[in-house]
Amino acid sequence: MTALLEVAGVSKRFRGLKAVSEVSFAVPQGGIVALIGPNGAGKTTTFNLIAGVFPPDEGRVMLQGRSITGLRPNQVCAAGIGRTFQIVKPFGDLSVEENVLVGALARERSVETARRQARAVLERLGLADQAARPARSLTLPDRKRLEVARALATRPTLLLLDEVLAGLRPTEVDRMAEVLRELNRREGLTILMIEHVMRAVMALSDHVVVLDHGEKIAEGTPAGIVADPRVIESYLGAEGI
Amino acid sequence: MTGRGILLLALAGALLLAAPLVADRYVLSVLTTVLWFAYVGQAWNVMMGFSGLLSLGHALYVGLGAYVAAALFVHFGIGPWLGLWAAMLAAVAAGSFIGFLSFRFGVRGVHFALLTIAFAEVARIGFDHIGWLGGSAGFFIPVAEEAGNDLANLRGSPVLFYYVALALVAGALALARALLHSRLGYQWLAVREEPDAAEASGVDLFRARMSAVVVSSALTALGGVFQAFYFNNLFPEQVFSMGRSIEIILPAIVGGIGTLFGPILGAFILTPLGELLTYLIEVTGYDLPGLKQLFYGVALVAIVVFRPEGVWPWLARRLGLARRPGETAVPPNREGTR
Structure with missing residues (x-):
């Protein structure tokens, strides 16, 4: 290897x-x-x-x-290289989907395409039903998953x-x-x-x-x-x- | 926005369009002032509300815009529609300089705010000594003949200025909304919320912050151009004053920082409140020095204490005008209160 x-x-x-x-x-x-x-x-x-x-x-x-x-x-x-933070750093006032959207926008100029990618990542990490909630309202386990989702969205x-x-x-x-x-x-x-x-x-x-x-x-x-x-x-x- | 929100916005727009038909000179002048503060509040909001950059010296951009356009008009006969480009350029240059100093050398938060005040103060004192622009004695644009409206030179009746101010507010609202739903807008919000995480997500912090300063200072300069041609006089002690900088940010704070309609609603609350106090003082004869400021201050404290996130988010929820993230079960139809 x-x-x-x-x-x-x-x-x-x-x-x-x-x-x-x-x-x-x-x-x-x-x-x-x-x-x-x-x-x-x-x-x-x-x-x-x-x-x-x-x-x-x-x-x-x-x-x-x-x-x-x-x-x-x-x-x-x-x-x-995508990374997560040990002390989670969600964009608190943004929705869960918008958090991941920001990650997707790292490689995607179109907001609509990036939003589709963000939804796919949320789906994959089991956060899809929380997509519209403000990130600060998530529980710690969900915030950790959101960290991973946002990092993954940067492909x-x-x-x-x-x-x-x-x-x-x-x-x-x-x-x-x-x-x-x-x-x-x-x-x-x-x-x-x-x-x-x-x-x-x-x-x-x-x-x-x-x-x-x-x-x-x-x-x-x-x-x-x-x-x-x-x-x-x-x-x-x-x-x- | 919800259907109800759109309906109310259309209604408010129609009322504002029709206002000159019924409003007298005084009411129209108050409304024009309201719109002016709504506009510059929106411009300031791009920096603080969208990108988390606290500017306490926005009078700098108002003043630069006003003086540049006025000087071009008075000394060279260049009309405001051409002059405004130079005005925006001057404000953007000043803003970029402050931004460059701050963002390259890690000046953040309160220290950034102090730097913005410092530059506005330097301009205030500096313009006091520029004889070519009237210095501290003031700079004057020949007063308009009210008989004919001359849109090309922005000379004319209060109604003309009212509609120009309304167009500015509508334009700024549309621009702010478009920006907020753009790639850059989402990056601004990310930088505002968590700069480290934004940077790790691929956002160039320097570029994101600089672009916010550029947009905000350019928009604010337009407000300065309007002010110069509306009032026809400019005094460094007024246009560049710390008090003016604070007046600019109050509507957004009261209405809701970072929201699209906050600065507009805030201006519609604060300016009439000030006028009402003046009226009450005149009627009752209780003219104690500073009474107006005191009332104003108390009203502000009340709003900040009871509605810290601003009046607009609360009102929008109460009246069902807009949804916050998470308040709808249907994700695609989620515009939030921004």
Whole structure:
């Protein structure tokens, strides 16, 4: 498999504090890669470096062999990366459909065509019957789905998911996991996910990257990772699985 | 809008068209003022209501538009229909400069608002010292002969100005509505709601914000051109004043920021209220200094406290004029209150 996304030795310091330190990993085309680690390990910072929220101090980010290092978030979106936010950021006063419409307008100039695309995405994520409601009135699980819907509507080749399963009930986790698996299998969507819900990580991902204190401490198959002593010590602990 | 909303809009339009047939000079002048504030309120709303950019210095664009068109007319004999392009250009240039400074260097929120005030104040003081434009003594356009209406030079009777103001309001309403349902309009709303998420969804924040400033300042400049030719006099202390900037934003706040009809409704509430107070003070003879401002202030506080989202959204719901997202079971027929 060829790498769709290649993160090569990226580092980021905040006022002297190394949030991410020389992290490298690759996301193969069509894969589902999970990024795990304890709180403060630098997972979201790594995401933000990929998504263009801030440029890395060192290192490069390559998408399909082209450097996207230092691009603005809207340019990263145009390059083909869609993202969700850990703390959901819906356009509160807009309707659910309009939220997704904004995402669709990233690649579509006609509002009517974009609206049709938005409806299709809402249908797919089971939000169609909420389309006309203001986004701020949604429950947390629905807001998380809306995050995914809006990112999907930008028609990404790579989807970055920042803890979209956290805070959901087990049935909702299964439902979301099913949607993601289907997108991956049917449409070849590549996914890089930050996740704490180990059950979902084990079930969904085919490759796991573990961060701790801003450094990559391990990577491998889900089964290999949960057996890795370093990972158990720093993150999973005895009761983690 | 609902059927009832469209009916009411048509009725209001017809009444406004017919108003000069029955209204006397005084009423007509009040109505013209109402329409003027409705218009510039709509223009301001493009920035604050649609894109979340708080401008507290919109008098700058009114003043630039007014002075440029008036100067071209008085000094070079260039009529307002040509002059308005130069007026809009001047306002857009000023707005773009402020926008560029702010959006390139990360000036946001309150600090952006302060910057808009600063520029308006600089203009106010600066124009006081431009002798070519009359300085602080004022700049005057030769008063119109009321006998003949000259639309080409915007010289004529109050009725002419009334209809021009009405056309401005109708035009701005149509433009704002079209923008709001366009790709750019949705991107503006997204930027207003959550800039980070908008940017992650492919919106170029700089371009979106700049375009809002350009549209808003150009529209506001037209209001300035109208003002210059309607009142025939311009004083920097008035046109560029902080008080004028506040007067411009009040109709939209009272009527409903970010709504299409809010600025119009707000103007129809505030201006007549002010006139009524003047009338009451005259009739009762209780002319205490600042009494009018006090009443005005209390009325404002009441509206802001009891209808923080503005009067229009509340009225629209009560009278069934428009639907908010989520209030209808049929998604396709959902225009919201915007």
